[in-house]
Amino acid sequence: MTMPYRRILVKLSGEALQAPDGFWLDAQVLTRLSQDIARATAAGFEIALVIGGGNIIRGARMSAAGWIDRPTADSMGMLATVMNSLALETALNANGVSARTMSAVSMPTICETYARQPALHYLEKGQVVVLAGGTGNPFFTTDTSAVLRAAELRCDAVLKATQVDGVYSADPKAHADAKRYDRLTHDEAIARDLKVMDTAAFALARDGKLPIIVGSLHAPSSIAAILEREAPSTVVAP
């Protein structure tokens, strides 16, 4: 039995593209991800993608060193998401999935600028849209961008594909005895400070009554498997 959702915004961490040796980008990883997304689209899911930039730059961490201010470091972070998006778009197209990058930061010689109506049109045609540049504003994250775009593009849910296979009672990397939830509400996730997504993103999802699915990117074919309920996940929903 598949998830009862059709249009999904998949949020990938920038680290998802990293090579086993730590290099920021890996062609084999990109191919595997693209084949995974191809399986999800073949199963009938409409996919919008937001990819982070944390494999290259995280603005908050960079500016904490003191030599650069936060808005400039965040601008570099947003540019990092564009590089990741172009890599993913290329790999998707090479693996038979028609994909196009749209950036919140206008750079018309490199890719299309994000606008809601054309993005909706591409999704309706069955194309994958890769939403680059975050929200286009400093002090935000790509988790928040994912929820914002999902609400704008009438997505039925956000799938955060990450390092862990769901939301736990505490960070499972630090607490071996943490329990995984199958389901919980946005209010519970915020009140219990379950840090798998930032609070701004959870709060925006709560206001829009948008379900958030959290699952692991490590299983083979993980995105399709989570959506087809063959792999574990947590659903955060009203």
Ligand SMILES: Nc1ncnc2c1ncn2[C@@H]1O[C@H](COP(=O)(O)OP(=O)(O)O)[C@@H](O)[C@H]1O
């Ligand atoms: N309550 C929790 N349940 C699950 N994961 C948690 C929790 N608290 C913290 N985490 C951590 O959150 C991480 C995912 O968040 P984040 O680092 O923002 O992911 P990403 O890099 O994919 O955006 C997981 O790897 C996990 O270690």
Ligand SMILES: O=c1ccn([C@@H]2O[C@H](COP(=O)(O)OP(=O)(O)O)[C@@H](O)[C@H]2O)c(=O)[nH]1
């Ligand atoms: O709307 C946004 C989204 C992202 N960023 C910057 O881009 C970086 C990379 O995004 P993120 O940390 O969310 O990537 P991920 O952890 O998902 O790889 C962030 O640290 C910010 O510096 C930003 O300024 N505004």
